[in-house]
Amino acid sequence: MAISRNDIEKVALLARIKVDDDQVTALEKDLGNILDLVDQLKSADTSQTEPMAHPLDAVQRLRPDVVTESNQREAFQAIAPATENGLYLVPRVIE
Amino acid sequence: MHDKTVAELSSALASGQVSSVELTQHFLDRIRQDDSRYNAFITVTEEAALKDARAADERRQQGDVTPWTGIPFAHKDLFCTNGVRTTCGSKMLENFVPPYDATVTSKLREAGAVCLGKTNMDEFAMGSSTESSYFGATTNPWGERRVPGGSSGGSAAAVAARLVPAATATDTGGSIRQPAALCGITGLKPTYGRISRYGMVAFASSLDQAGTMTRTAQDSAMMLNVMAGHDPKDSTSIDRAVPDYTAELDQPLKGLRIGLPREYFTAQLSAAMEQTVRNAIAEYEKLGATVQEISLPHANLAIAAYYVIAPAECSANLSRFDGARYGYRCDNPKDLLDMYTRTRAEGFGSEVKRRILVGTYALSAGYYDAYYLKAQKVRRLIQQDFIEAFGQVDIIMSPTSPSPAFVQGEKTNDPVTMYLEDIFTISTNLAGLPAMSVPAGMMDGLPVGLQMIGDYFSEARLLNAAHQFQQVTDWHQMTPAR
Missing domain, CATH: 3.90.1300.10 (Amidase signature (AS) domain)
Known part of the structure; x- marks a missing residue:
């Protein structure tokens, strides 16, 4: 299945990945080839088949609603690109 | 030592x-x-x-x-x-x-x-x-x-x-x-x-x-x-x-029952690879195992299902790399969107980006049913093939890979060719089954692996079969020349 330039630009924005104009042509080809491969799925009759999310069809376990983790803010923020007063710093969002 | x-x-x-x-x-x-x-x-x-x-x-x-x-x-x-x-x-x-x-x-x-x-x-x-x-x-x-x-x-x-x-x-x-x-x-x-x-x-x-x-x-x-x-x-x-x-x-x-999927032993498999693997399987027969042909009818769809499910899950998992909390952040972001998009463009390599984009596409509005949901249904068909096969045999055997080690650079320019390298291994992950690869021969001075797939939680059985094979063969003792 072909994927258009427009599709790639839209998907790149959704994925929050900057794609330069000169990369789009290569991506059109690569993604097109991958989608061609994936199109084989259409040949399967799945009208009677339930989707499978977990190989053993296990379900999420519940645990008691109690605190089990200690606060490790300092350890976690020590590896952050930028912090101040215990907060993560990012470019200004609101002018 | x-x-x-x-x-x-x-x-x-x-x-x-x-x-x-x-x-x-x-x-x-x-x-x-x-x-x-x-x-x-x-x-x-x-x-x-x-x-x-x-x-x-x-x-x-x-x-x-x-x-x-x-x-x-x-x-x-x-x-x-x-x-x-x-x-x-x-x-x-x-x-x-x-x-x-x-x-x-x-x-x-x-x-x-x-x-x-x-x-x-x-x-x-x-x-x-x-x-x-x-x-x-x-x-x-x-x-x-x-x-x-x-x-x-x-x-x-x-x-x-x-x-x-x-x-x-x-x-x-x-x-x-x-x-x-x-x-x-x-x-x-x-x-x-x-x-x-x-x-x-x-x-x-x-x-x-x-x-x-x-x-x-x-x-x-x-x-x-x-x-x-x-x-x-x-x-x-x-x-x-x-x-x-x-x-x-x-x-x-x-009495061990070995199954050989006819979908894996096709004309596309090289004669040398097939012979090497069949020689290894003959060792199992000498150890008292019986061998029969089985069928995994949906095997040909495993790569397609995988290249929807894996990229879709990867696109969700890798969304955590945002440049805010840990890991790489681009220089001098001008606003939040610029920080996200340049951090991810500069921090990820081309294959990772390709998969994130494919996954994002497959999960995006209007495509979810056609790709992700369809792939999950095919995934169950693949699993059912295995469940049926394990009604007849204890271990499924095949080559692990289509060929021995290839030359660097040979497949890097064509992602789909690289994906086909996993043609025998991928369906096991889709089904969630245990599997091994053991050294089973040599081709042109390069090692060949025998893949053994077992039923759920049959690791002990797989290890037993591999260990017994290693008592009568010495492929696992071969050492590369320096």
């Missing part, structure tokens, strides 16, 4: 023939001398290893011993190691030093094993050749310019080159078995949920599974004994007792 298996080293340590410090120093020396040739390691933790080795020797004197106390090994660089950087082969995590240990890391540490460092891998475990690592490609010890397979190519090359006697690895579509095959070692991917995924950098959560890379099935059983088990921190890990995987290694194979 480096030619000994984990089991032999464990005995040597127990008898006092060697100390953990001596053993650790010996393997560290080998890494220092030889790894420039292979690039199997991203990080070598010499100081911490010697400290852990001294602690292991002290533990032994106090009588606090496990079979792993003092045994050197390496971690694939996607298991979080507290205080030691964990890169996942990516620029995104080049300087990421986790503030915690993965459960697998803790378990091996508690058993007294000594980690020598972190091994190279395809970026975020996406690849079949260990060429997409930000830290450069790993070379197969069996041939200059040959790939070691991937994504766990660093672990496989390190074990094959005798730089460590064992290494951890992970397998999402073949990333333990295919490199094990290409490097001539023994690789085990257990049942999905058998080993905790906590602290493993996630790629495709419904497929990812940790496992072992060793020279022998016996060592693999010893390693699985430590790594397996339920973990409350991983909600997909299975709450089921862990047997002693070494207990059944010596069982005779008489």
